[in-house]
Amino acid sequence: MTHSMTAYATGTGTQAEFSWQWDLRGVNAKGLDLRLRVPDWIDGLEAQIRAALTKSLGRGSIHLTLRVTNEGSDQALELDQSALKSVLLALAEVETAAHDAMVSLAPTSAADVLGFRGVLEGGQQSQDTASLGKALIADLGPIIDAFCKMRAAEGVSLQLVLLDHLSQIETLSKKAAALAEARKDKTAVSVQRALDTVLQNGREVDPNRLAQELALLAIKADITEEIDRLAAHVKAARDLLAEDIPVGRRLDFLAQEFNREANTLCSKSSDTELTAVGLELKALIEQMREQIQNVE
Structure with missing residues (x-):
């Protein structure tokens, strides 16, 4: 409780x-x-x-x-x-x-x-x-x-508010994952166009360097780890709320981790829709953090 x-x-x-x-x-x-x-x-x-x-x-x-x-x-x-x-x-x-x-x-x-x-x-x-x-x-x-x-x-009401925030964070995380999956083809087309432009200009390209740059671009655009960590944090927060001992300090630390993942998601986004979801996540996490300040 x-x-x-x-x-x-x-x-x-x-x-x-x-x-x-x-x-x-x-x-x-x-x-x-x-x-x-x-x-x-x-x-x-x-x-x-x-x-x-x-x-x-x-x-x-x-x-x-x-x-x-x-x-x-x-x-x-x-x-x-x-x-x-x-x-x-x-x-x-x-x-x-x-x-x-x-x-x-x-x-x-x-x-x-x-x-x-x-x-x-x-x-x-x-x-x-x-x-x-x-x-x-x-x-x-x-x-x-x-x-x-x-x-x-008071804690019962507070718990319901926090659980609602967690559900919203979970929903937004899934939406971000769907948007990231949908943009893969678009990203591939953009990269291919940029590559074609470079090759058409007659520039020599080192195949190894090209492979490294493409891999780096893929890593920077991939938000799979952030989505997975957000899901893990949601589960951890729900588990803490189910405990009958003071958990306020641990929830406060977890809120910082939530915010870290949302920031990283926004920094990796090159899509306006995905950025909007990331900003919504950040606002929601901040609201949750304020509520957590009152948890024993």
């Missing part, structure tokens, strides 16, 4: 005075890139979340945000002066660098500053967070499951 790298999942939960909200989103990437925003006052939580995501996902740029609120806390919120100072200094440095580079930045609000990790402290830190951490990790499982199900559902 083909899996897409695009998906999202959300969820909420509660335990005693705590409530929380998950937000998990994914887009395509070359590898597995995990970007987490989770409370740092729950010991070991980020490491456990990272391990759970790594176990379930192979590729993608994954953004996970977890917001935890202590509804029962009667302690006032406090600013960590040290963290606040560090954030303000960093912002000033960024704004100076942007000004020097003549880059315009949006104004930073007080809410933005308070959103930085460690700036705003509440009463949660004084709580025993071990049981809360366990509840959060238990609640994460269904979130990841829902995320993977959406990836699979």
Whole structure:
């Protein structure tokens, strides 16, 4: 089954005075890139979340945000002066660098500053967070499951699109082969006319050299190997799409090979119809390659 790298999942939960909200989103990437925003006052939580995501996902740029609120806390919120100072200094440095580079930045609000990790402290830190951490990790499982199900559902649609592209490539390859076969007689007539012109001009022709040149012309005009390789690539791509493991990287490599054969076919073509088919192949392969970028 083909899996897409695009998906999202959300969820909420509660335990005693705590409530929380998950937000998990994914887009395509070359590898597995995990970007987490989770409370740092729950010991070991980020490491456990990272391990759970790594176990379930192979590729993608994954953004996970977890917001935890202590509804029962009667302690006032406090600013960590040290963290606040560090954030303000960093912002000033960024704004100076942007000004020097003549880059315009949006104004930073007080809410933005308070959103930085460690700036705003509440009463949660004084709580025993071990049981809360366990509840959060238990609640994460269904979130990841829902995320993977959406990836699979998106993958079904993506697989159908790719299979349709492969069928079109197969059809165009057969059309190119038929055109190449049909032009053989025409090519032979053209070569014979050129040869007759040379001989009529009274030029001496080395028979061995003539045979070599004719053989070279035949090789340059023959697209049999390209057609055969395109057929092999179509079969290989279909086999990959039937596998139940991440195949995006291999499909991406295969798309490059598809494009190589289409380029060679166009360069060998001396016929307008065959060139048109080759260009259509290239456009179709590029469309397929763009879709492949989202395959896990």
